[in-house]
Amino acid sequence: MSSLFVLIVDLHPARWKQLSEDASLDEAMNQICVFLNAQLSVHVSNTIAVIGAAPKKSMFLYPSAVKMPSPDDRQELFSEMNATILANATKLFNEQSGERHPSDLAGALSKALCFINRTVRGTSLQPQHTTASSSVTSRFIAGDKATPASSSSSSSSSAPKAAGRDRVSSGARVTPRIGVVSVSPDSSVEYFAAMNCIFAAQKNDVPIDVCAMGEEAAILQQAAHLTNGTYVKVHHPSQLLQSLMMGFVTSSDAHVLVRPVQRRINFDASCFCHGRTVDIGYVCTVCLSVYCERLASCRICGAEFSDKPGA
Amino acid sequence: MADRIEAGVEYVWDEVREGEDGTLCIDEITAQTHTRVRKRHALAPQLGPCKRGMIRHVYLVVDLSQDMDDDDLKPNRLTCTVHNLIDFVHSFFHENPISDMGVIVMREGVARVICELNGNKDVLVEHLSALLHPKTPLFPAGEASLQNALAVARRSLRSIPSHATREVVIVQATLASCDPGNILDTIKSLRSDKVTVNVVGLAAAVRICETVCKETGGIHAVALDEDHLGELLLALTTPPAAPADADATQMRLGFAAYEGRRPTVRRQKDGQLGITTGGYVCPQCRAKVSDIPQRCTTCGLMLVSSPHLAKTFHHMFPLPVFKEVTLAAAEWCAGCTQPLPTTLPAYECPSCGARVCLDCDVYVHRELHNCPGCPVTADSWTQHNTDQQRQQHT
Numbered sequence: 001m002s003s004l005f006v007l008i009v010d011l012h013p014a015r016w017k018q019l020s021e022d023a024s025l026d027e028a029m030n031q032i033c034v035f036l037n038a039q040l041s042v043h044v045s046n047t048i049a050v051i052g053a054a055p056k057k058s059m060f061l062y063p064s065a066v067k068m069p070s071p072d073d074r075q076e077l078f079s080e081m082n083a084t085i086l087a088n089a090t091k092l093f094n095e096q097s098g099e100r101h102p103s104d105l106a107g108a109l110s111k112a113l114c115f116i117n118r119t120v121r122g123t124s125l126q127p128q129h130t131t132a133s134s135s136v137t138s139r140f141i142a143g144d145k146a147t148p149a150s151s152s153s154s155s156s157s158s159a160p161k162a163a164g165r166d167r168v169s170s171g172a173r174v175t176p177r178i179g180v181v182s183v184s185p186d187s188s189v190e191y192f193a194a195m196n197c198i199f200a201a202q203k204n205d206v207p208i209d210v211c212a213m214g215e216e217a218a219i220l221q222q223a224a225h226l227t228n229g230t231y232v233k234v235h236h237p238s239q240l241l242q243s244l245m246m247g248f249v250t251s252s253d254a255h256v257l258v259r260p261v262q263r264r265i266n267f268d269a270s271c272f273c274h275g276r277t278v279d280i281g282y283v284c285t286v287c288l289s290v291y292c293e294r295l296a297s298c299r300i301c302g303a304e305f306s307d308k309p310g311a
Numbered sequence: 312m313a314d315r316i317e318a319g320v321e322y323v324w325d326e327v328r329e330g331e332d333g334t335l336c337i338d339e340i341t342a343q344t345h346t347r348v349r350k351r352h353a354l355a356p357q358l359g360p361c362k363r364g365m366i367r368h369v370y371l372v373v374d375l376s377q378d379m380d381d382d383d384l385k386p387n388r389l390t391c392t393v394h395n396l397i398d399f400v401h402s403f404f405h406e407n408p409i410s411d412m413g414v415i416v417m418r419e420g421v422a423r424v425i426c427e428l429n430g431n432k433d434v435l436v437e438h439l440s441a442l443l444h445p446k447t448p449l450f451p452a453g454e455a456s457l458q459n460a461l462a463v464a465r466r467s468l469r470s471i472p473s474h475a476t477r478e479v480v481i482v483q484a485t486l487a488s489c490d491p492g493n494i495l496d497t498i499k500s501l502r503s504d505k506v507t508v509n510v511v512g513l514a515a516a517v518r519i520c521e522t523v524c525k526e527t528g529g530i531h532a533v534a535l536d537e538d539h540l541g542e543l544l545l546a547l548t549t550p551p552a553a554p555a556d557a558d559a560t561q562m563r564l565g566f567a568a569y570e571g572r573r574p575t576v577r578r579q580k581d582g583q584l585g586i587t588t589g590g591y592v593c594p595q596c597r598a599k600v601s602d603i604p605q606r607c608t609t610c611g612l613m614l615v616s617s618p619h620l621a622k623t624f625h626h627m628f629p630l631p632v633f634k635e636v637t638l639a640a641a642e643w644c645a646g647c648t649q650p651l652p653t654t655l656p657a658y659e660c661p662s663c664g665a666r667v668c669l670d671c672d673v674y675v676h677r678e679l680h681n682c683p684g685c686p687v688t689a690d691s692w693t694q695h696n697t698d699q700q701r702q703q704h705t
C-alpha cells in the first residue's frame with residue numbers, strides 16, 4: 001500500500017533564530033531531506049510533497065511550480081528533489097519581511113488538504129492525460145511535462161463526480177498523511193482557520209503528525225489528537241531526524257508500535273467576554289460562543305437569553 | 312417511479328472513450344461539465360450567514376414494511392438504506408457534535424423506538440447495523456404507519472427544551488400508510504410542538520408526505536438511485552436555519568481535558584469490562600469518560616471540547632463564493648498545484664485573488680471552509696469577522 005506524505009515546514013525566520021544559535025536552517029532541512037528520501041524508499045509508489053509556511057505566506061517547496069528536470073533513475077531523482085526543496089526553502093526563508101506575523105500554518109494545511117483531496121480522490125475534472133490504467137509510478141517519468149505534481153491520479157477512471165463518498169473506489173489505495181515541523185508557539189488568530197483544516201482532515205481520515213521544536217504548539221497538539229496522529233516534542237534541532245523517523249512512520253501498522261502517549265491535552269476554551277480560559281463555561285445555544293458568566297443577551301449573535309437556564 | 316426515469320440522468324459514459332492503447336479514458340472535459348458539477352454542489356447560490364439551530368434533536372424513522380425488500384436499489388432497499396443511514400449518522404455528528412439522535416422503526420402497522428435520543432453515534436450505528444443481521448427480529452414485514460411514527464416521535468420530542476431543534480427524518484419505502492386515525496390532526500399537533508418532519512422517499516413522491524413536510528417546514532425528496540439517497544441524507548446534516556423567534560439560553564458546558572495515562576475501567580466493544588488508559592476528565596467532579604461529547608456519568612455535566620464548538624464556525628462565517636474567471640495565461644491551482652489551462656474556467660477567491668481548479672473549489676466550499684490562498688493574519692481575521700458581524704446585524 002503506497003502512501004502520500006505531505007510535509008509542512010514552519011519557516012519563521014525569527015523563531016528559527018531564537019531556537020538555537022548553532023543549528024542553522026540548512027542543517028535541519030538536510031535532516032528533513034534524509035527523512036523524505038527514506039519515506040520514498042519504503043515503497044516504490046510512495047509520493048511526497050513539501051510545503052513551507054512562512055509569515056503571511058505559504059507555498060509548495062516540492063513539487064515546485066518551476067520546471068523540473070526529468071531524472072532517469074531514482075538516485076538522481078533524490079538529489080534533484082533535495083536540491084529543489086533546499087533551494088525553495090532558502091528562498092522562502094530569506095524573502096520574508098513581516099516577522100512579527102505568525103507563520104501561515106492554516107494556509108499550508110489548507111494547501112496540503114487540497115493536494116491530498118485531488119491526488120487521493122482524483123476526481124479528474126481537469127484534463128490530465130492520464131489513462132485509467134496509469135500506474136502511480138508513472139509520475140517519475142511524467143516529470144518532463146513540467147507540470148507541478150502530475151502525480152498518482154490513481155482513480156482517474158471515475159466519472160466526473162466530485163468529492164463523492166467513494167474514495168475507496170480508487171484502484172491503488174493511497175494512504176495520505178500530513179506531517180508538520182513546527183517552531184512557532186500558538187497564535188490564536190489562526191485558531192478558526194486551523195480548526196477548519198483539522199476537521200476536514202478528521203473527516204477525510206488524514207492523520208496529522210506534529211513535530212514541535214522549541215515551544216509547545218497547543219493547536220497542533222489538538223490537531224494530532226483529533227486526527228489520530230502523533231505529537232512529538234523535539235528539544236534541539238539536532239534530534240530532528242531521529243524524531244521524524246520514530247514519530248512519522250507512514251505505515252499505520254508500524255505506527256502503533258512507536259506512538260508516544262500524550263500526558264495531558266487541554267481543550268479549554270477562552271471566553272468571549274474577558275478572554276479568560278475557562279473549563280466550565282456558559283455557551284450561547286444559537287451561535288455556541290463561550291462566556292464565563294450568565295448574561296442577558298449574546299454579544300456575538302445578539303440573541304436574548306431567556307431566564308431559565310437550559311439543560 | 313416516473314420521477315426516477317425523468318430525472319436528471321447523467322450521461323457520464325458519453326465522456327468516456329477508448330484511448331490509443333486500448334484503455335478507457337475521459338477527455339473533452341468542457342466548460343459545460345464544470346457548470347454542471349458546480350450546480351450539482353449548489354455552490355453558485357449560497358446562503359449567507361444566518362442563525363442556525365446548532366443543538367439538534369433528530370429522530371430517524373426507518374420504514375421496515377414489506378416494500379423495503381424491493382431490489383430496485385442495489386443490493387436491496389434495506390441494505391442500501393441502512394448503509395446510507397450509517398454514513399448519515401457519522402456526518403451528522405461530525406457537523407452537529409452536541410446534538411442527539413434516536414431511531415424509530417415502522418413495522419407491522421406500529422412504530423417502535425429502538426434507540427432513544429442520545430448523543431453517542433456508536434450506539435446508533437450499532438442499532439442500525441443490527442437491522443441487517445440475518446437473524447434480526449426486525450425484518451421487514453407488514454405495513455408502515457406514518458401517523459404512529461409521527462406520534463411516537465412527537466411524544467418524545469415535545470419534552471426537549473425549546474432552544475434545541477426538534478426534527479424527524481423519515482426514510483420511506485412504502486406508498487401506503489396504515490393509520491389508526493386522522494393524520495391531519497397529528498400534523499396539527501406537530502406544528503404546535505414545532506417539530507420539523509423531513510421525508511426521503513425511496514419509491515415515489517407521496518401526497519401525504521409532501522403535506523406533512525410542507526406543513527412542518529421540512530424537506531420532501533425522492534431518491535433517484537443509491538448515491539442520490541446518500542446525497543439527500545447528507546444535505547440534512549447541515550444545521551437548519553433557526554426560526555426568528557427561536558429561544559436562546561446559555562447552556563452550562565464543561566471543557567474536559569484529555570489525560571493519556573490515567574487508567575479507568577471501561578466497557579469495551581464486546582461488552583466486557585476492561586482497564587484502559589486515556590480518557591477525558593470532567594472539570595467539575597474529576598470523573599473520567601472515554602469519549603466526548605457526552606454527559607459526565609457521575610455529575611451529569613455536558614462535556615465537550617473547544618474544537619467541538621469551533622466546528623460550527625463556518626456556518627457563522629461561510630467562505631465567500633469564488634468567481635468564475637477565464638485565464639489569460641495558464642497558471643497553477645493555488646490549492647492542489649495542478650495546471651489550470653486557459654481553455655477551462657478557473658475560480659477566484661474574492662478576498663485574496665487566488666485561483667483554484669474545480670476540484671479545489673468544490674472541496675474548499677464543501678469540506679474545508681478555508682481559502683488555500685488567503686494568508687491568515689491577525690488583521691485579516693479580525694477584519695473579516697467584524698465585517699461579517701456587521702453584515703449580520705444589519
Ligand SMILES: [Zn+2]
Pocket residue numbers: 271272273274275276291292293
Ligand atoms: Zn469572561
Ligand SMILES: [Zn+2]
Pocket residue numbers: 284285286287288289298299300301302303
Ligand atoms: Zn450567540
Ligand SMILES: [Zn+2]
Pocket residue numbers: 593594595596597598607608609610611612
Ligand atoms: Zn462530572
Ligand SMILES: [Zn+2]
Pocket residue numbers: 114118644645646647648649667668669670671672
Ligand atoms: Zn486545485
Ligand SMILES: [Zn+2]
Pocket residue numbers: 660661662663664665682683684685
Ligand atoms: Zn482567498
